Amino acid sequence: MSFEIPIGPQHPALKEPISLRMTVEGEVITGVDIRLGYNHRGVEKVAEEKNWTQNIYLAERICGICSHSHATCFVQGVEKLMELAPPKRGLYIRYLVSELERVHSHLLWLGVAGHEAGFDSFFMYTWRDREIVMDLLEMISGNRVHYAINTIGGVRRDLDEGQKATILEGVATLRKRSEYYFRIGATEPSFVARIAGVGMLSKEQALSLCATGPVAKASGVARDVRKEDPYAVYDELDFEVATADTCDVLGRVVVRVKELLESYKMIEQMIKNLPDGDIACKAPRKAKPGEAVSRYEAPRGENIHYIKSNGSDKPERLKVRAPTLGNYPATVEMLRNGFIADIPLIFAAIDPCICCAERTVTLIGARNGQESVVRMSDLRQQALARAKNAPVKGNAVWPF
Amino acid sequence: MLSKLTRWSRIKSPWILHLNSGACNACDIEIVAALTPRFDVERFGVLLKATPRHADVIIASGPVTRQMRERIIRIYEQTPDPKFVIAVGACAMSGCVYRGAYNIMGGIDQVIPVNIYVPGCPARPDAIVDGVVKLLGKL
Amino acid sequence: MSDTDIVESLKRDLGEKVLELTNPDRRRIFFKVAPADLVAAVTVLRDRYDCAFLSTITGLDTGEAFELLYHFASPVTTIHVRTEIPRSDPRLPSICPVIPGAVLYERELQEMFGIVVQGIPDPRRLNLPDDWPDGQYPMRKDWHHVRPEEVIPGGKS
Numbered sequence: 001m002s003f004e005i006p007i008g009p010q011h012p013a014l015k016e017p018i019s020l021r022m023t024v025e026g027e028v029i030t031g032v033d034i035r036l037g038y039n040h041r042g043v044e045k046v047a048e049e050k051n052w053t054q055n056i057y058l059a060e061r062i063c064g065i066c067s068h069s070h071a072t073c074f075v076q077g078v079e080k081l082m083e084l085a086p087p088k089r090g091l092y093i094r095y096l097v098s099e100l101e102r103v104h105s106h107l108l109w110l111g112v113a114g115h116e117a118g119f120d121s122f123f124m125y126t127w128r129d130r131e132i133v134m135d136l137l138e139m140i141s142g143n144r145v146h147y148a149i150n151t152i153g154g155v156r157r158d159l160d161e162g163q164k165a166t167i168l169e170g171v172a173t174l175r176k177r178s179e180y181y182f183r184i185g186a187t188e189p190s191f192v193a194r195i196a197g198v199g200m201l202s203k204e205q206a207l208s209l210c211a212t213g214p215v216a217k218a219s220g221v222a223r224d225v226r227k228e229d230p231y232a233v234y235d236e237l238d239f240e241v242a243t244a245d246t247c248d249v250l251g252r253v254v255v256r257v258k259e260l261l262e263s264y265k266m267i268e269q270m271i272k273n274l275p276d277g278d279i280a281c282k283a284p285r286k287a288k289p290g291e292a293v294s295r296y297e298a299p300r301g302e303n304i305h306y307i308k309s310n311g312s313d314k315p316e317r318l319k320v321r322a323p324t325l326g327n328y329p330a331t332v333e334m335l336r337n338g339f340i341a342d343i344p345l346i347f348a349a350i351d352p353c354i355c356c357a358e359r360t361v362t363l364i365g366a367r368n369g370q371e372s373v374v375r376m377s378d379l380r381q382q383a384l385a386r387a388k389n390a391p392v393k394g395n396a397v398w399p400f
Numbered sequence: 401m402l403s404k405l406t407r408w409s410r411i412k413s414p415w416i417l418h419l420n421s422g423a424c425n426a427c428d429i430e431i432v433a434a435l436t437p438r439f440d441v442e443r444f445g446v447l448l449k450a451t452p453r454h455a456d457v458i459i460a461s462g463p464v465t466r467q468m469r470e471r472i473i474r475i476y477e478q479t480p481d482p483k484f485v486i487a488v489g490a491c492a493m494s495g496c497v498y499r500g501a502y503n504i505m506g507g508i509d510q511v512i513p514v515n516i517y518v519p520g521c522p523a524r525p526d527a528i529v530d531g532v533v534k535l536l537g538k539l
Numbered sequence: 540m541s542d543t544d545i546v547e548s549l550k551r552d553l554g555e556k557v558l559e560l561t562n563p564d565r566r567r568i569f570f571k572v573a574p575a576d577l578v579a580a581v582t583v584l585r586d587r588y589d590c591a592f593l594s595t596i597t598g599l600d601t602g603e604a605f606e607l608l609y610h611f612a613s614p615v616t617t618i619h620v621r622t623e624i625p626r627s628d629p630r631l632p633s634i635c636p637v638i639p640g641a642v643l644y645e646r647e648l649q650e651m652f653g654i655v656v657q658g659i660p661d662p663r664r665l666n667l668p669d670d671w672p673d674g675q676y677p678m679r680k681d682w683h684h685v686r687p688e689e690v691i692p693g694g695k696s
Contacts, residue, residue, distance in 0.1 A: 009527040039422045040465060040666040042501035045677055045684070049500075058497050063521060064426025080564065108429070145426040145522050210593050210640030223592070228614050229566055293567060293610060293619065295594070304594045304610060321595035321644075329640045467668035501670070502677055502684035 069298035077294035089156030135142035154280025213301025218251030413445035417455035423462030426522035
C-alpha cells in the first residue's frame with residue numbers, strides 16, 4: 001500500500017518554503033521527486049541591468065546565511081576580468097570575514113541539527129554562541145548579516161589593533177565552548193544513536209551525482225576548492241580538509257565540527273600574519289570584454305559564478321550555481337529507502353539553503369494515488385518516539 | 401466583560417506564524433534569533449506555531465514570488481480572526497533589490513493587508529521585537 | 540600534471556573534434572566542440588581526466604546562436620567545454636547518460652532558453668512557477684518584463 005504524502009510549502013522548522021511529496025510503502029520511502037520554484041527571484045536577469053558595483057549587493061542577497069560567499073565569488077570574477085591585483089591586506093581581511101562566516105554558518109547548522117534530533121537546549125546554546133560571531137562581524141563591517149565588506153579591488157573597512165585583539169579573544173572563547181559541545185557528543189549516546197546510519201550516501205554515489213561540500217566529505221570524497229583551486233590567501237595558510245567515512249548524518253556532523261576547528265586555526269593565523277598596506281585598489285568603471293569563472297568554498301560546498309563581460313559597465317551574463325542545488329540529486333538518493341520519520345533530519349543534514357537553490361522538494365511515487373497531508377513537526381515527534389524506544393546502536397561511536 | 405478578558409489574553413500571549421514568501425533567508429534567521437536567549441521575544445508570551453489555524457499574528461518576510469502568491473492568500477484565509485500581519489524586512493515592504501524582476505510581486509502588501517512594517521535589510525532582532533511590542537500596544 | 544601537459548594530452552585524445560582551445564588563466568582550460576561530438580568529449584573527460592564532477596551548465600544568448608558552457612572540475616584543474624547551437628533550431632544531446640547529475644542543469648536550460656535537450660530523463664520545469672505561460676523564455680536577450688501597476692495601500696497611486 002503506497003501513499004503520496006505532500007508536506008509544505010510553509011514549513012515550521014526549515015525557515016524556507018518547501019513542499020514535500022513522497023511516495024511511501026508503509027514507513028519506507030520508495031520514490032522521490034523534486035519540484036523547485038518557490039524561491040525563484042530571477043536574479044540572473046536582474047543582474048544584467050545593474051552595474052558591477054550594484055551587482056555586489058545583488059549577489060549578496062542571493063542568500064542570507066552565505067551572503068559573503070556569493071559576494072566574494074562575484075568580486076573575484078570581476079577582478080579577474082578587470083585584471084586588478086588587490087593589495088594583500090585587503091585580501092586577508094576579506095578571507096578573514098569568509099572564515100568567520102563559515103563559523104557562524106556551521107554553528108547555526110549545529111543548532112538546527114540539534115533541534116531536528118530533539119535536542120533543543122543544544123540549539124539554544126549554539127545560537128547563543130553564534131551571537132559572539134555576529135558581534136565580531138558587526139564590529140568589523142557594521143551589520144550582522146549582509147556584511148557588504150567587499151568592493152571591487154579590495155575591502156571597504158580596515159581593522160585596527162583593538163579589533164584584532166577582540167577577534168582573537170572571541171575565537172578563544174568559541175573554541176573552548178565548541179570543545180565542550182563536542183564532549184557532549186561523546187557522553188550523549190542517544191544523540192549519536194539518533195543520527196548514525198541515517199541518510200546513507202556511498203562514495204560512488206557521491207561521485208556520480210556530483211555532491212559537494214560536507215555532504216561529499218562525509219562520504220570520504222576529499223574535494224575542497226580551497227585546496228584544489230587556491231584563491232588569494234589560501235595557499236599561504238596551513239589547514240586540512242576534514243573528511244569522515246561513515247557516509248551518514250553522523251559523518252556530516254563530524255565534518256562540520258572538524259571544519260569549525262580548522263576555521264578557528266585559520267582565523268588566528270590570518271590575524272597574526274596580517275600584512276600592512278592599503279585595503280583596496282582603484283577599479284575602473286567598465287570591464288574589458290572577456291569571461292571569468294570564479295569558484296569558492298562556501299560553508300555548504302562549491303559555489304561557482306560565471307561572468308561574461310562585453311566591455312560596458314554591466315555584465316552580459318551572470319550565472320550562479322549555489323552549492324545546495326548541486327546536492328539535490330544526492331539528497332534524492334539519500335531519502336530513498338529511508339523512513340518517513342527521518343525526513344526532517346536527512347533534509348536538514350545537507351544544510352539546505354533553499355534560497356540559494358530556489359527550490360522546493362516534492363517526493364512522489366504512488367501505486368494507488370492516495371494522498372494524505374502530514375506536518376513536519378508530526379514527523380519529528382514520530383521520529384523521537386521511535387528513537388526513544390529503539391535499542392541503542394552499538395557501532396555508533398563519537399570519534400572525538 | 402468577556403471581551404475585556406479576551407483582549408487581555410490576546411495582548412499577553414500572541415501566537416505567531418512565520419511565513420517566508422521567497423526571501424533570501426536573512427530576515428528569517430533574524431526572526432529565529434529573536435527567540436534565542438539574547439533577544440528573547442518569548443518573555444512577551446510570543447510562541448512560534450506551526451500552523452495558521454492557531455496563530456494570531458503572521459510574521460512575513462520576502463518579496464512575494466509568483467509561486468508563493470496563492471499559498472500566502474490561502475494561509476491568510478486559514479488564520480482565524482482577528483489577525484494581524486507584520487511585514488519584516490525591505491523585501492516585504494517593497495521588493496528590495498529584486499524590484500522589477502519577472503517573478504516578484506513586490507512586497508507583501510500587494511497580496512494581503514499589512515499592519516506593521518519593520519524596515520531593515522535584514523531587520524535586526526531588536527527591531528523585530530520592537531515591532532511586535534508596537535503591535536501589542538495597538539491592540 | 541600541469542595545465543600545459545593537460546592541453547597537449549587533450550589535443551591528442553580528442554584530435555579533430557576540438558575546434559579551438561585556450562588556457563587563459565591558471566587552472567582554466569576552455570575548448571570548443573560541435574554539438575554532435577559533445578557526448579564523446581564529455582565521456583573522454585570523465586574517464587581519462589578525472590572530471591566526473593560537473594559544476595554547472597551555462598547558457599548564453601549571443602544573438603544568432605545559443606552558446607553553452609559545461610564546467611567540469613578535476614582535482615588539478617578546471618575544464619570548460621563550449622558548444623554552439625543555432626537559434627532557429629535549438630536542439631542539443633543530453634549528457635545525462637554519462638553524468639547523471641546533469642539533469643537539473645539541463646532542465647533549467649530548457650525552461651530559460653527554450654532549448655530542446657534530446658534524451659533528457661526528466662523534462663519538467665525546474666524554477667518557473669506552474670502558471671508560467673508557455674513559450675516565454677526569460678533568459679533570452681529579447682525577452683523583457685513589463686512591470687505591473689503597483690497598488691499602494693491607503694489608496695494613493
